[in-house]
Structure formats: C-alpha cells, structure tokens
Amino acid sequence: MRSLEAVRTELLAPLTPLPSEIVPLAEASGRVVAEAPHATTDVPPADNVAMDGYAVRAADLVEVPRRLEVVGRVAPGEHFVKAIQTGQAVRVFTGAPLPPGADAVLMQEDTVVSETPGTIVAQDKVKPWENVRFRGEDVSAKSPLVGAGIRLGPAQLGLLGAAGVSSIRVYRRPRIGILITGSELVPPGQPLQPGQIYESNGIMLAELIRSVGAEVVQFPTVRDQPELLEASLRHAWPSVDLLVTSGGASVGEPDLVRSCIAQLGATVWDGEVSLKPGKPFFSAGWNGRRLTGLPGNPVSAFVTAVLLVLPAVRRLQGLAAEGPPTTPGILTETMTNGDSRRHFVRVATDSAGHVRSSGVQASHRLSSLSSADGLVEVPPKSTLAAGTTISVIRW
Structure with missing residues (x-):
C-alpha cells in the first residue's frame, strides 16, 4: 500500500491553476484571486468623525467648562466648506468628514445645551485628533489589498468595495x-x-x-x-x-x-x-x-x-493553501488504532474544543458521519490518550 x-x-x-478571468466584485464571492488588486483610493478617503458629537479645536478646551458657538452641522455624505474659528463648533455625526480647522471631536455626552441660542457648553477636554479617523489610516491608495491565491469571502469583498475596486481577476x-x-x-x-x-x-x-x-x-x-x-x-x-x-x-x-x-x-x-x-x-x-x-x-x-x-x-x-483546514482540539476519550493503516476517525467537537468520536467507525455508517464535524488521524499501531491535544481536519 x-x-x-x-x-x-x-x-x-x-x-x-485554471486560466483567470475578470469578474464583477458582486460575482467574486468564493473565487480565488489570480492577480492582487490595488486600492483606487485612500480608506477612509478623508479625515472623518469617529463618533457623534461636535468638531472643535482642542486648544479651545484647555479650560472647561467652555461655551462654544455652533456654526453648522455635517452628516455622512455632506461637506462643511468653511474653516472652524476659535470658539466655534460644528455638530457632526459618525462617518462625516472632519470640518476644516477642527482637530478633535467632543463627544455629545460631554456637552450640555447652553441657555444662549446656537451655543453649547463643553464639559470636558479633548486631546488633539481625539475621535478622528485619519485619511488612509486603514488603506493607502494604490496599495495591494488581497494577495493572489486567497479565497474571497465577505470580509475581503468588503475591503475591496471600500477601496473602490469594482472588478477583480480570479481563477476560473x-x-x-x-x-x-x-x-x-x-x-x-x-x-x-x-x-x-x-x-x-x-x-x-x-x-x-x-x-x-x-x-x-x-x-x-x-x-x-x-x-x-x-x-x-x-x-x-x-x-x-x-x-x-x-x-x-x-x-x-x-x-x-x-x-x-x-x-x-x-x-x-x-x-x-x-x-x-x-x-x-x-x-x-x-x-x-x-x-x-x-x-x-x-x-x-x-x-x-x-x-x-x-x-x-x-x-x-489556484488556492495557496491546498491542504484541508485544521483546528486544535482536546480528546475527551482514548482512541486506539490497532491497524497497520492510518485511521481517520470521525469526530464531533463542542464549543470548548473538546473532541470525541461521533459514533461507530465502520465505512458504511453514514449516521456517525452525519454527526461529525471533522476527522482525527490516529497513526498505525498507536493510542491517543484522553486529554491529548490534536489537530481536527475540517472540510
């Protein structure tokens, strides 16, 4: 043998690997990358707001409480043109572009509405660039995104979409x-x-x-x-x-x-x-x-x-990882193989990583296969004791 x-x-x-082809991103799920795509833009494409609150100048809040004039409002998809001046704030929402002149975002929980119309009172200090996401901090324009030989799943497709990739070269x-x-x-x-x-x-x-x-x-x-x-x-x-x-x-x-x-x-x-x-x-x-x-x-x-x-x-x-995926586990029972062949035992794994036989191991017994979520290799003429850390082969 x-x-x-x-x-x-x-x-x-x-x-x-089979020949490659270019497919729309919407049709690329489960496909394997043949040519690494590159970002068409920075992600995020501009400095933006990390949470709801007020865009401010951190130097204005060295001493608090401090009254600030609210001079505008910016939501995601909008853009504030004017630069914030000393003593001013702009109402902002998560994901909105950071208004010019601002260098921090004061959380709305750290403010109270002032008695003076059009103003707020800042109750806490902020550090420069606090609650700000910087342009390109996740991905820089023209940088490679997903390497060749990688299978595309939801997370990879989300990254590609955020970086402006609309189509991708994959293996057939x-x-x-x-x-x-x-x-x-x-x-x-x-x-x-x-x-x-x-x-x-x-x-x-x-x-x-x-x-x-x-x-x-x-x-x-x-x-x-x-x-x-x-x-x-x-x-x-x-x-x-x-x-x-x-x-x-x-x-x-x-x-x-x-x-x-x-x-x-x-x-x-x-x-x-x-x-x-x-x-x-x-x-x-x-x-x-x-x-x-x-x-x-x-x-x-x-x-x-x-x-x-x-x-x-x-x-x-064209997948880089050709072998079966494996995860670690701990045997809850002893497994013995008296045969001269390697035995791949059907096993079931619980949420804590404890592994046990899924049932009778005869080659015609589909019931134990249907209860299994992996295989454990027991070498010829050997015993794996309960408590042994093993690799579970998945499919």
Missing part, C-alpha cells in the same frame, strides 16, 4: 464531474427491489465539492456494464476539469471502472492507499485531464474526497 502523501503528490503533480471556477457507478443503486424515492440500495454518494460528494467553491456536474448513475461505463466515461470526462467516480474502485470482479478507463487509452495509477477508511483508490489521466476513483462505501468515499479530491480542486482553483 502507498502512503497518503505519495498518492496526493502523484495526483496533484500535473495539475495547475473548476468544473468537477461526478459519476457514480453500481448496478445496485436506485434514486431515492423509487421502490427498492431485492438487492438494491438508494444512491447517496452523488449528492454527498456534490455538496462537499460545491462547499469549496467548485462548479459540480452530476452525470447519470451507471450500471456495472462495460459498454455503459465506457460510453459514460467518454461523454463525461472531456467536459470537466476533473472527473470523480465512486464505486468500482476495488479489484473485485464487478469492479470494472479501472478496466474501462484503460480501454479509453488512459493512464491509470493504481495503488491502495494506506488509510482507513478509504483504502481502494486510483487516479487516471486522459488527454490532459485527471480522474479520481473513489470507493463506493459512503464514508470511504467522503474521507478520500476530503483528503485527496479537495486538494486537487484547490490546486485547480
């Missing part, structure tokens, strides 16, 4: 095909005949792959018949950037996917992977496109997809 790392390296080696979204095989499979909702089971890997894998920002194409489920399998492969494979099959990945008599792929003239990289669940796995290449062959057992398919398929998708996306 081959190591997970060797199989992953072999799978990823020929893959490169990968088209990932899913082809499920098995004569025993029928769609949910149809009556089951003896020997049949409902097909569930397709929707499971599709949603897993969509969750990392890829476009998914689901092809019709194929029975275990060589002529049908070969025809489906010829149709599906050229139309996608990566084809993912599930079922027929082992070496039993009904497992025909490898031989059908070879009939196309494709190169097949065999080799069972030293991991549990998910030992049956293969990859193939044909006319410059790759295929991954996942097991048919649902949990095995899911785990190999997390550990092998998603890194391939991230490579096609």
Whole structure:
C-alpha cells in the first residue's frame, strides 16, 4: 500500500491553476484571486468623525467648562466648506468628514445645551485628533489589498468595495464531474427491489465539492456494464476539469471502472492507499485531464474526497493553501488504532474544543458521519490518550 502523501503528490503533480478571468466584485464571492488588486483610493478617503458629537479645536478646551458657538452641522455624505474659528463648533455625526480647522471631536455626552441660542457648553477636554479617523489610516491608495491565491469571502469583498475596486481577476471556477457507478443503486424515492440500495454518494460528494467553491456536474448513475461505463466515461470526462467516480474502485470482479478507463487509452495509477477508511483508490489521466476513483462505501468515499479530491480542486482553483483546514482540539476519550493503516476517525467537537468520536467507525455508517464535524488521524499501531491535544481536519 502507498502512503497518503505519495498518492496526493502523484495526483496533484500535473495539475495547475485554471486560466483567470475578470469578474464583477458582486460575482467574486468564493473565487480565488489570480492577480492582487490595488486600492483606487485612500480608506477612509478623508479625515472623518469617529463618533457623534461636535468638531472643535482642542486648544479651545484647555479650560472647561467652555461655551462654544455652533456654526453648522455635517452628516455622512455632506461637506462643511468653511474653516472652524476659535470658539466655534460644528455638530457632526459618525462617518462625516472632519470640518476644516477642527482637530478633535467632543463627544455629545460631554456637552450640555447652553441657555444662549446656537451655543453649547463643553464639559470636558479633548486631546488633539481625539475621535478622528485619519485619511488612509486603514488603506493607502494604490496599495495591494488581497494577495493572489486567497479565497474571497465577505470580509475581503468588503475591503475591496471600500477601496473602490469594482472588478477583480480570479481563477476560473473548476468544473468537477461526478459519476457514480453500481448496478445496485436506485434514486431515492423509487421502490427498492431485492438487492438494491438508494444512491447517496452523488449528492454527498456534490455538496462537499460545491462547499469549496467548485462548479459540480452530476452525470447519470451507471450500471456495472462495460459498454455503459465506457460510453459514460467518454461523454463525461472531456467536459470537466476533473472527473470523480465512486464505486468500482476495488479489484473485485464487478469492479470494472479501472478496466474501462484503460480501454479509453488512459493512464491509470493504481495503488491502495494506506488509510482507513478509504483504502481502494486510483487516479487516471486522459488527454490532459485527471480522474479520481473513489470507493463506493459512503464514508470511504467522503474521507478520500476530503483528503485527496479537495486538494486537487484547490490546486485547480489556484488556492495557496491546498491542504484541508485544521483546528486544535482536546480528546475527551482514548482512541486506539490497532491497524497497520492510518485511521481517520470521525469526530464531533463542542464549543470548548473538546473532541470525541461521533459514533461507530465502520465505512458504511453514514449516521456517525452525519454527526461529525471533522476527522482525527490516529497513526498505525498507536493510542491517543484522553486529554491529548490534536489537530481536527475540517472540510
């Protein structure tokens, strides 16, 4: 059996990021940056007010209380033209441009309305530039905003919008095909005949792959018949950037996917992977496109997809971080692996970071997978004691 790392390296080696394209910012969520964008303006574009109150000259409030003449009012989107003179104040609101001549903002809580119309009484001192946001203090014009290889989320899109970026160059979204095989499979909702089971890997894998920002194409489920399998492969494979099959990945008599792929003239990289669940796995290449062959057992398919398929998708996306995300946790129970293969245990994590097994670990048990939010690797022939700090693999 081959190591997970060797199989992953072999799978990823020929893959490169897809061509880039320019998209409007409103359509860039989840996309990966191909070319770092630069700010078109300072953020903020002018000195502005950090809270509701009065724009003042700090030197006027060396001694308080002090009566000030209110000579105007400025809200966000407005602009005060005249310069504030000694003994004057301007009513301002959070986000408004700082009026010329002012060098501080006195909070409204530190003032009282004077008996004299058009005036206030300042009850507290302010330091120069107190409660003022400076032009460009967040971002300077022409500075890079988000580096290449970064996935765009809400925070990054907000920064780009604030800096005046209206479109951005990103890598094309990968088209990932899913082809499920098995004569025993029928769609949910149809009556089951003896020997049949409902097909569930397709929707499971599709949603897993969509969750990392890829476009998914689901092809019709194929029975275990060589002529049908070969025809489906010829149709599906050229139309996608990566084809993912599930079922027929082992070496039993009904497992025909490898031989059908070879009939196309494709190169097949065999080799069972030293991991549990998910030992049956293969990859193939044909006319410059790759295929991954996942097991048919649902949990095995899911785990190999997390550990092998998603890194391939991230490579096609141009993502800098190709490996699965991880978070630290603390085991609340002992986990033992008596096998010679690495065991990736389905786990559930509570809000305090305590990690436990999510249930029975058999490769067909979807109930424990549905209760899991991560995987913990237990090395071969080893035990992780309760209280051990571990890394939880997420998806």
